[in-house]
Amino acid sequence: MSDHHHKETFITKYIFSQDHKMIAKQFLLTGIFMALVGMLMSAMFRVQLANPGETSILYNLMPSNWMDPDTGALLQDKYLALVTMHGTILVFWVLTAGLSGTFANFLIPLQIGARDMASGFINMLSYWFFFAATVVLIYSIYVPSGPASAGWTIYPPLSAEASYIEGSGLGMTLWLVSITLFIVGSLLGGLNYIVTILNLRTKGMSMKRLPLTIWALFVTAILGVLSFPVLLSCGLLLVFDRSFGTSFYLSDLIIGGEAAHHIGGSPILFEHLFWFLGHPEVYIILLPALGMTSEVISVNTRKPIFGYQAMVLSLLAIGFLSFIVWGHHMFMTGMNPFLGSVFAFTTLLIAIPSAIKVFNYLTTLWRGNIRFTPAMLFAIAMVSTFITGGLTGLILGNAPLDINVHDTYFVVGHFHIVMGLSAIYGMLAGVYHWFPKMYGRMMNKNLGYLHFWGTFICAYGVFFPMHFLGLAGLPRRYYANPVDMGQITDINDIITFFALAGAVIQFIFVFNFFYSIFRGSPASKNPWKANTLEWTTPVERIHGNWPGDLPEVHRWAYDYSKPGAEEDYIPQNVPLKEGESEH
Template sequence: FLNMLSYWFFFLSSVLMFSSLFIETGPASGGWVIYPPLSALPQAMSGSGLGMTLWLLSMAIFIVSQLLGGINYITTVINLRTRGMSFSKMPLTIWAFLLTAILGLISFPVLLSAALLLIFDRSMGTSFYLSEIYIGGEALPNVGGSPILFQHLFWFLGHPEVYIVLLPALGITSEIIATNSRKPIFGYRAMIASMIGIAFLAFIVWAHHMFVTGMNPFLGSIFMFLTLIIAVPSAVKAFNYITTLWRGNIVFTPAMLFSIGLVSFFISGGLTGIILGNSALDIQLHDTYFVVAHFHLVMGAASAFGFLAGVYHWFPKFFGRMMNPTLGHIHFWLTFVGIYLVFFPLHYIGIAGFPRRYYSFTTYEAFRTFGDLNMFVSIAAIFTFTAQFIFLWNFFYSIFKGKKAAQNPWNSNTLEWTTPLHPGHGNWPGEIPAVYRWPYDYSKPGATSDFIPQNVPYSQTPESNLPHENALIALEKEIEAQNYNDQF
C-alpha cells in the first residue's frame, strides 16, 4: 500500500511539473536552485509566475512520494529479510539502498519546509525570505526575512542529495566488481562503515555551498574541515574497489567496464572536490565551470555509469535475454571518452574564472578567449549524447531479439539469480531460499567452483570451509526453522 501511494504521489507530481511547460507564462525560470527573491516574487519575471507555483507544488508532492518510498525501503530491509539474512550477510547493494532511503527520510522534510515557506511568501504575504525589496522604484512591504535562510534549508537537502544519487550507484558497482573480478569484495565491513560515514557526514557539510554568502569565516573553516573529512570514507571506497580488482580474474563485461568507469570518475571528480572544499580557494572557483566539472563528474557521470552498469548486469533478470556485449563495449568507450572530453576542459576554463549560468559569455571581453574551448566542449557533449542511442537500440532490440539468457549468466552469488528465468508472482515458485553465507564467496580455495551462492549451506562445502565456518554448520537447522517474522 505504501508503495502504491508513493507511486501515485510521484505520478501526480510529474503531471503538475510537466503541465507547467504548457502554460502561457512558461515554466519556472529561477534556475534549478530557485533562490529567492527571484522565485519568491511572482511579478519578478514571467517564469516566476504560475509556472513557479506549479513547480513548488510538484516538489512538495514529490517529497511526500519520496518519504513514503523511503519508509517502505527501510521497513522492508529491516523487517522482511529472508531466513538467515543477517545484516552482515546483506549485499552491499542493499546496504547502499538502505542508507540512501535513510538519507532521504531525514533530509527531504527540510526541503519540504523550504518549499512551503516559499509558497507562503509568494501567496500569503509572509516574509520568510523577503526584506527591503524594491520593484520599479517602489518598496515592497516585506521586511525581516532573509534569502540566505532558503539557501541553508535548500543545501541541507542539497548535499545529502548528492549521496542519495551516488550511493545506489556505488552499491551496484560493489556487486558488479566483485562478481566480475571473481574475488570477494575487499574490506566488506570497511565498505559498510565508509557508507555509514559518508551518510553521517553528508548532514554536516551543507554550508560549503555557501562560502561566498558572507558567512562568518570561522564557520567557513569548520565546514571546510568537515568537508575534507569526507575524503576519508570516500578514499576507503576507492581503495577497496581498486584492491578488489587487483590480480582478479577480471571478466570485462559491459557492466564491469561501466563500473570501472564509475571508479575513475569517482576518483578524478572527488579530487577536485577537495579543492572546492577549501573555503579560500572557493572564493575564486565558486560559480565557475570548475564547479560544473567537479559536480557532473561525481554526481552526473559516476551515477549514470552506476545506473548503466546495473542495467547491463541485471538485464537478463529483467527480460530473460542478454544485451549485445559488442554494442555494450562500443557504448562504454564512446561514453567514457566523451565525458572526459566534456569535463576535463571545463576544469581549466573554470580555474581561469569562466562563470557558469551566463547566457552569452562572448559579450564580455575577458571570456571571449575561451570561445574555441567552449565550442570543443559542446561538440564533445553532442558526441556523447549521440552515443547513448547505441544503448537505446541495444536495450529495446535485446528485449525482443536478444540471445536467451541462462538462469545465472554471470555466475553470481546473490539470491536474485536463484529465481526461475521467468519468475512468477513472489519470484520463487516454492519456499523463499534461506541464506547461510555472505554474498562474496568467489574463487574460494578448495571449492569445486569459483562461486558459492548464498543459499548453499556450509555443510555442503566442507572442502572449502574455513575453521569458523565449520562451526556455523550447527546453526543451519536453526536458520531453516526460522519463520519470516522472527527477529534475527
C-alpha cells in the first residue's frame, strides 16, 4: 500500500496513479469526453430524423463515406451505426464506467474511512483496461466499413454476418474486442469495491451506519460482478460464430442467395444471455444515481433521508429482482407464453421498491429547509424523471400491453427518461456536489443554475413527446418515418429542436467544469456542511486521505437538524454526547 511520503513523478501521480481519487477523475474525464461523443452522434441522427434525406454540416464530423456522394445525406446503414454507437457509448462508457467508475472510486474509501481501495494496483488496472477499450471503440468508428451497426443490443444474425450490414464486419469485431476489455476493467473495479467495503470500513462504521451512497455502490458492484461475466460468455460465443463458423446463434441462413452451413443455433439464446446482463446493467446504471440523490437531498434539505432502513431494503430488493426480470425485453420473441407471464409478474414486482423510494424522497423534502444548490436541483429532477420514466415501465412490463409498444418510440421514451435523464441527473448532481472535494474549488453557481434549467426543460421536450410517437405505432431505429404516419412526423421536428438546444446547453456545464478546476473559488473543507466522512479530510487532497489516524465513527450519516444539537449537522465522527442516543 502506498505510503503518502514516497516521491511521486508526474507519471505516477497523474497517469499511472494508484490513488483512488485520481483514478476517479480519470474515469470522470473519460466519461465526460465519451458523453460528448455520444451526444454529438445523437445530434446527427436527430437531424436526419427531422430532415430525412437532406445533408447537414454535422455529418462532416464523420468520415466522408458515411454520406451519399450526390446528396450529402446520411447513408441508411450509417444512421444505424450512429444509433448503435450512441447506445453503446452512453450505456457502457458514460453511465456505467463514467458513473460507477467515478463515484465508486472517489467515494468508497472516503466515506467508509479508508486510506485507499484494497488494491490500488488492481484499481489502476481497471482504469487502463477501460482506457484501452475506449481507444479500440473510437478506432472502430473510423474503419472503412464503419463501426458496429446492429443496435447496441447487437442481435445476431445481423451482427454475425458482414453481408447483412456493413458494420458487422471489422467494426463489429472491434466492438467485441472493446467490450471484452471493458468487461475486464469493470470486473476488476467491482471486485475492488466489494472487498474494500467489506474489509476496510473504519472502526465504528458498521453496515447500518453506511451512507446510502455506499449501499447503492455496494449493491451495484455485486450486480456487476454477477452479470458482466454472462455478457462475456455471450460475446465469446458470438466471436466464434462470426470467425470460426460455429452455430451457437445461427441456423437456417441464406447468405448471398445461398444456403449457409449453419444449423442448430438460435438467436434467442443470444437474447437470453445478453439480457441476463442487460437488465441488471440498467440497475447498475440507476442504483448509484439513486444512492447519490439520497445523499444530496438529505444534505440540502438539512433532514435525515426518510426511511433509511426501507431505502436499504429497497436497494437490496431491486438488486435481487433485477436478475429475474430479463425476459421482459423478449416478450415478442415467441417465447412460451407461460415464461412471459413469469417475467411480467417479476417485472411488476420491481415497481414496489421503486415506489417506496419515491415516497421516501418526497417525505424527505417535506418540512425541510431546502438549499438550492445546482446539485440539489439535479437531485429533484432525478426524482421527477424517475417518477415519469418509471411509471411508463408499468405498461412495458405488462406483457400484453407490450405487444403494441415493443420496439416503438414508447420504449425509447421510457428508457431515455429513466437512464438518459434520471441516471444522468444523478451523475450531474454527484459532480456538482462532490466537485469541491475532488478539486478543492467550487463550480460556478449561476452557470450551474443556467445549465440545470436549460437541460431540464429541453430534456423533457425531447423525450416526453416520444410516448405519443410510440402510441401511434412508430417503430424505433427507423432511418426515416413511414410516411403513412403523416403529421406525426412533425413531432420529430419538435424533438430535434429540443435535442439540439439541449446539446448546446451542455457546453455550459463543460465550460464550468473545466474553468472551475483551474479558476474556481477555493472551497472550504465542508462547504455543504455535510455529515459523511469525506468532508472531514483536509482541503489539500493527500494520499491516504487523512493525516494521522483514521476517523472513528459513532453515529449514522443523517443527523441533520437533530433536536437538541447546536448545529444543524453532526458529522459521523463526532462522539455521542452525554445522554444522547444514536438514532
